[in-house]
Amino acid sequence: MRDFVVVGAGPAGSRFARSAAGRGHDVLVLEQGEVGKPLACSGHVSLDVWEYVPDDARPALFQNEIRGARFHVGGPGSRAYPFYRDGPVSNAVDRVGLDRTLAAAAADAGADVRDGHTVTSVDEGHDSVTVTARGPDGHERFDTRLVVGADGPRSRVRDECSLPDPDEFLHGVLGFDPTPDDEDFVDVHLTIPSFFAWRIPRGDAGVEYGLAVAPGDDPNGRFDQLVDGYNADIDRRCSGLIPVGPPPRVTGRRSLLVGDAAGQTKPFTGGGILYGMRAADHAARTVVPSRPETLGRYEDAWRDALRTDQRLGALVRAGYSLPTPLQRLGLWVFSGEIGVHMDEPTTLFSRDQLRAMLP
Numbered sequence: 628m629r630d631f632v633v634v635g636a637g638p639a640g641s642r643f644a645r646s647a648a649g650r651g652h653d654v655l656v657l658e659q660g661e662v663g664k665p666l667a668c669s670g671h672v673s674l675d676v677w678e679y680v681p682d683d684a685r686p687a688l689f690q691n692e693i694r695g696a697r698f699h700v701g702g703p704g705s706r707a708y709p710f711y712r713d714g715p716v717s718n719a720v721d722r723v724g725l726d727r728t729l730a731a732a733a734a735d736a737g738a739d740v741r742d743g744h745t746v747t748s749v750d751e752g753h754d755s756v757t758v759t760a761r762g763p764d765g766h767e768r769f770d771t772r773l774v775v776g777a778d779g780p781r782s783r784v785r786d787e788c789s790l791p792d793p794d795e796f797l798h799g800v801l802g803f804d805p806t807p808d809d810e811d812f813v814d815v816h817l818t819i820p821s822f823f824a825w826r827i828p829r830g831d832a833g834v835e836y837g838l839a840v841a842p843g844d845d846p847n848g849r850f851d852q853l854v855d856g857y858n859a860d861i862d863r864r865c866s867g868l869i870p871v872g873p874p875p876r877v878t879g880r881r882s883l884l885v886g887d888a889a890g891q892t893k894p895f896t897g898g899g900i901l902y903g904m905r906a907a908d909h910a911a912r913t914v915v916p917s918r919p920e921t922l923g924r925y926e927d928a929w930r931d932a933l934r935t936d937q938r939l940g941a942l943v944r945a946g947y948s949l950p951t952p953l954q955r956l957g958l959w960v961f962s963g964e965i966g967v968h969m970d971e972p973t974t975l976f977s978r979d980q981l982r983a984m985l986p
Contacts, residue, residue: 629653629771630916632758633738634746634784636662636730639886639903640777642679644733644740646911655769656733657744657760659778663726667867669801669837670722671813671827672900673970674715679904684728691719691830694811698962700954702818703856708958709812710965719829725900749774749787749882756881772916774882777907780868782888788879793890794872797822797897799839800850802864807831816853820844821948822897824853834859839869839897869897873930873937878922885910891933893970895943901970902933939972 631647633640636658648654670690677685695711734740744760744767756774760767776784780796808828816824816838824838836854840846846866854861873890877883885891886903893902906929913924946957 628755629655629769631655631773631775632657632756632769632771633775633777634749634758634782635659635777635779635886635888636733636740636742637726637777637779637886637903638679638729638900639888639891639907640775641726641729641733641740642904643775643777643885643907643911644738645729645736646908648733648737650911652916654733654738655771656730656738656740657746657758657769658730658740658742659745660742662730662740662742663723665865666723667799667801667865668722668900669825669827669835669898670720670725670829671717671825671835671898672720672725673717673968675901675968675970676718676720676725680725680728681732688720688724688728689718690721690832691809691828692811693717693719693813693827695965696813696815698958699814699816699818700951700958702816702853703814705816707814708962710962711812712965715811716965719827719832719835721832746778746783749784751788751880751882772881773914773919773922775910776882776884776888777886777903779887780870782884784882785884785888788882790879790882790884791874791876793870793874795841795870797839797841797869797871798844798846798866799837799869799897800846800864800866801835801837802850802854802859802861803833803835804854804859805833805862806860808834817947817954819849819947821944823947824849826853826857836861870899871897872941876926877929878926881919883910883914883922883925889929891929894937894940895947895972896940898970902937905929905932936970936972943972 630652633656697707744762748759750757810828814826827835870890877889891902892899909928
């Protein structure tokens with residue numbers, strides 16, 4: 628019997644597998660298709676992501692260095708309010724390559740990583756969990772002490788274990804223009820109700836465009852309007868759900884969720900790579916597979932680590948819906964050099980940020 632069966636080999640699932648295998652646990656990872664595909668997530672990440680990536684993989688994953696953002700209340704060509712640092716704030720990376728690198732690191736740590744396995748059922752018993760998956764050789768059954776749902780917004784594990792959904796789902800759209808662009812500023816447009824649109828230069832890999840909307844809106848129409856304003860030549864696009872707001876619990880009798888399946892995302896951007904991997908480390912550290920009662924330790928640990936940033940992030944997002952004159956005023960007042968971390972709204976009150984705001 629396995630200690631853990633992890634469903635999903637995205638950043639959170641692979642990070643959990645790597646951390647748990649490194650602690651001597653028997654870990655199996657099942658990925659529905661090919662690791663990293665289909666792409667449905669932005670490749671704009673904070674510098675902290677490199678702490679989770681083997682050093683020798685960084686050159687192949689790195690695409691561009693970003694040191695600031697231009698905020699717009701209108702569309703392309705409207706007045707820009709720049710926020711920046713002297714050094715890099717974030718990086719654009721090969722998003723598919725990142726997933727594959729993290730999955731390979733999990734395998735190197737001792738986890739059994741298998742792609743092409745679609746989980747069809749999860750049965751939580753009193754003493755174990757049975758996970759059934761459809762693989763290359765037909766249906767297979769895997770017995771495990773605990774199951775880990777790292778299978779994204781539409782989580783099969785979450786549904787099968789009757790765990791609650793995140794508070795909200797947005798519909799995100801990404802598109803890519805292959806024209807190289809190594810500019811070091813991203814553009815953010817506060818033109819989407821309750822959210823925003825973006826343009827991210829990715830060096831030789833081209834330019835990423837994206838946005839997210841609430842259910843019932845017109846994501847494709849708004850996306851076309853965005854890229855038309857930039858005269859972009861989009862050669863491919865993708866879409867997916869973005870969970871916002873964690874559910875009241877992410878653990879069951881013998882199950883736990885990490886990453887997007889658990890709503891462990893930034894409310895103000897929808898990104899969840901770093902939050903999901905941090906939560907995965909807490910899960911691997913606190914959960915003992917032979918003692919399901921330790922699942923409560925994971926609930927406490929990850930919420931203690933992310934609660935404040937998620938709550939402050941929700942307040943930042945509320946600013947996207949302020950009347951336009953107040954948005955312009957706020958952007959004008961706070962534009963200029965910044966000292967904040969793109970994943971941590973708590974740094975709005977840091978010494979670095981206060982120092983940056985002083986004349």
